[in-house]
Amino acid sequence: MSPPRPATTSSDRLPVSVDRPRPPPHGSPPSLDAHVPLQTPVRPSASASPLPFLSSALTAPGRVPQLRTTRAPHLYAMWRTRPGGFYGLRAEISMWGSPNQEYSQDSGASIQIYCQDGGHYNLIEAGFHVSPSLYHNRDVRFFTYWTKDFKSASCYNLRCKGFVAASGTALVPGQAITPPSSYGEYDHYIRLSLNKDPKSEDWVVYRHDLQTPSFLGYFPVEFCSGTPRIKALTGFVNYLNSTRGPPMGSGHFPDENDDDKTTAYFRHVKNYDSKGRAFEPITVNMAPFS
Incomplete structure (x- = not known):
């Protein structure tokens, strides 16, 4: 029997100004290969319809800043805002593996916040990906990432100064997640948020598919720190020009049945205020992606 849908929380407002977590010790945190179990959702009602990934497309110059510039091409399916005064996003992200992915390739989905810093944008993000070159296997893993201007500095997880993991959290950046969704059989997800704490002004990450919101850590x-900001829900694949790209999400476009067991999605999307x-998001301000 499939486990029940995760319980919803009694409030859409997160605790703010939480006690500062202690930074983890240097090096990789322990037990990253101990898989964290996922929940199996019940089919949502029509009023909670998913936002499926759009068709993949190359990022056009001058639109959204290029990511991970050591690899090309970079293919994205993106739902994003125009620049403005934004404070974060929450979304339910479907989890898909990529068992045949090559060592040099990366695929996944994330919540992204771009912040203007002078003449460029910085990026922070949290999500899930398959990255054999980073972990030396093809497990689906929770990850965090930041980059300054997309060329001078960047870092995954806890490998350098950046994201600060909460003490005792059950989901640490780099942690393996299991099981992923299986095409036509079952649908697994995790619900994450990345938003600006109104008092500390740090960018906090929570998991929301448990009985109560679980604080995972924060980006200082x-x-x-800059404005305007762009917020985005993004599916992505990165690979070398000499290789065939891996699938994004399930590798299938949405069909007329809108079946969660066959299509990757972002669902139950929420915005955050100051x-x-x-x-609930107001989609009229969303920029078309082409």
């Missing part, structure tokens, strides 16, 4: 404010309160 200096990693994303006081840390979640609210």
Whole structure:
């Protein structure tokens, strides 16, 4: 029997100004290969329809800044805002593996916040990916990432100064997640948020598919302090020009049945305001992606 849908929380407002977690010790945190179990969702009602990944397309110059510039091409399916005064996003992200992915390739999905810093944008993000070159296997893993201007500095997980993991959290950057969704059989997801704490001004990451919101850690404010900002929900694949790219999500476009067991999605999307309160997104301000 499939486990029940995760319980919803009694409030859309997150705790703010939480006690600062202690930074983890230097080096990789322990037990990253101990898989964290996922929940199996019940099919949502029509009022909670998913936002499926769009068709993949190359990022056009001058639109959204290029990511991970050591690899090309970079293919994205992106739902993003125009630049503005934004404070974060929450979304339910479907989990898909990529068992045949080559060592040099990367695929996944994430919540992204771009913050203007002078004449360029910095990026912070949290999500899930398959990256054999980073972990030496093809497990689906929770990850965090930041980059300053997309060329001078960047870092995954806890490998250098940046994201600070909460003490005792059950989901650490780099942690393996299991099982992923299986095409036509079952649908697995995790619900994450990345938003600006109204008092500390740090960018906090929570997991929301448990009985109560679980604080996973934060990006210090200096990693994303400028405005205007762009927020985005993004599926991505990165690979070398000499190789065939891996699938994005399930590797299939949405069909007329809108079946969660066959299509990758972002669902139950929420925006955050300056006081840390979640609210329904207003999609009329979303920029077309082409």
